[in-house]
Amino acid sequence: MNIILDVDTGYDDALAILLATRTPSVNVLGITCVAGNHYLDQIVTNTLKILDVAGAPAIPVAAGCLTPLMEVVRLPDRLHGGDGMADLGLPISPRSTVSFHAVELLRRLLTDAGQPVTIVALAPMTNLAVFLRMYPHLRHKIERIVIMGGAHITFGNTSPTAEFNIRCDPDAAHIILSSGLPITLYPLDPFRQVAVRQDEAEVMTHSASWPTQIAGRICASVMKVFKRDHAFIGDAGAVAVAIDPTRANIQRFPITVELSGSPATRGMTVIDRRNAYQRASLTEWWHTSAYECDVVTEVDANYYKAMFLAAL
Ligand code: BDR
Numbered sequence: 408m409n410i411i412l413d414v415d416t417g418y419d420d421a422l423a424i425l426l427a428t429r430t431p432s433v434n435v436l437g438i439t440c441v442a443g444n445h446y447l448d449q450i451v452t453n454t455l456k457i458l459d460v461a462g463a464p465a466i467p468v469a470a471g472c473l474t475p476l477m478e479v480v481r482l483p484d485r486l487h488g489g490d491g492m493a494d495l496g497l498p499i500s501p502r503s504t505v506s507f508h509a510v511e512l513l514r515r516l517l518t519d520a521g522q523p524v525t526i527v528a529l530a531p532m533t534n535l536a537v538f539l540r541m542y543p544h545l546r547h548k549i550e551r552i553v554i555m556g557g558a559h560i561t562f563g564n565t566s567p568t569a570e571f572n573i574r575c576d577p578d579a580a581h582i583i584l585s586s587g588l589p590i591t592l593y594p595l596d597p598f599r600q601v602a603v604r605q606d607e608a609e610v611m612t613h614s615a616s617w618p619t620q621i622a623g624r625i626c627a628s629v630m631k632v633f634k635r636d637h638a639f640i641g642d643a644g645a646v647a648v649a650i651d652p653t654r655a656n657i658q659r660f661p662i663t664v665e666l667s668g669s670p671a672t673r674g675m676t677v678i679d680r681r682n683a684y685q686r687a688s689l690t691e692w693w694h695t696s697a698y699e700c701d702v703v704t705e706v707d708a709n710y711y712k713a714m715f716l717a718a719l
């Protein structure tokens with residue numbers, strides 16, 4: 408499976424990169440970075456460091472958009488640590504980025520791809536939206552976009568209604584979710600289901616495998632910040648479902664992104680769960696969105712956690 412990762416590394420993007428690069432059946436063609444969990448330069452630094460931890464081959468990594476399309480960068484609280492990746496004190500990587508922009512890397516990788524490629528979007532979708540606007544003729548090279556973003560039934564993690572990746576750049580999310588491309592949305596609902604327990608993280612931190620040890624330390628750091636006895640593997644769950652969707656409950660729904668200026672609702676993913684009759688009613692109320700996506704509503708958490716741990 409050929410994939411491109413779009414990341415804002417981030418503790419859980421780090422776990423996702425470890426999973427993707429250490430799964431033998433997955434070929435990571437490239438990684439594009441965007442501002443989100445931290446400013447862009449720190450995101451790039453973290454991404455290169457975690458590739459070292461993974462022992463990954465020379466995967467092209469590109470720095471992308473510095474800010475969302477319409478808003479300023481707003482960092483999350485210290486959930487991801489001061490450096491955005493759990494402050495592990497990892498050495499600076501000898502790797503470097505390609506000399507051109509992430510959007511150009513997407514263009515080159517997709518142009519060269521013999522078969523359509525799956526993009527796994529784990530961050531605000533600024534790079535992807537700019538790419539689609541600049542090179543719409545390459546859209547047929549995208550097989551599917553698997554997005555960690557949004558909230559299905561659960562509440563938001565940034566505003567009461569909005570999930571972080573969508574809230575950072577709702578306009579970019581709107582461009583992608585109304586693109587008509589095949590999309591799988593991995594929202595906060597399954598995101599909050601797959602977790603490493605404290606006792607598991609403790610064992611991991613003593614593992615002889617460096618990637619396992621680092622993943623254990625990342626999970627332990629998250630537990631400390633949240634004062635919890637478990638840590639969600641977050642973005643890594645989206646990668647796991649992209650690799651193997653067989654143990655996920657996936658349902659198709661019309662979707663739209665709320666773009667009004669209200670702080671309580673901007674960036675909310677409005678997923679239309681009404682039945683076909685209700686959706687079709689041509690009243691003065693909202694008809695429905697013309698765009699549908701496959702929403703991961705629930706996952707076999709133990710299965711995907713085992714997949715993650717085995718890959719490490
Ligand atoms: C998402 O937001 C980021 O903080 C995480 O890396 C994840 O992609 C969760 O809302």
Ligand code: CA
Nearest residue numbers: 417420529530
């Ligand atoms: Ca992320």
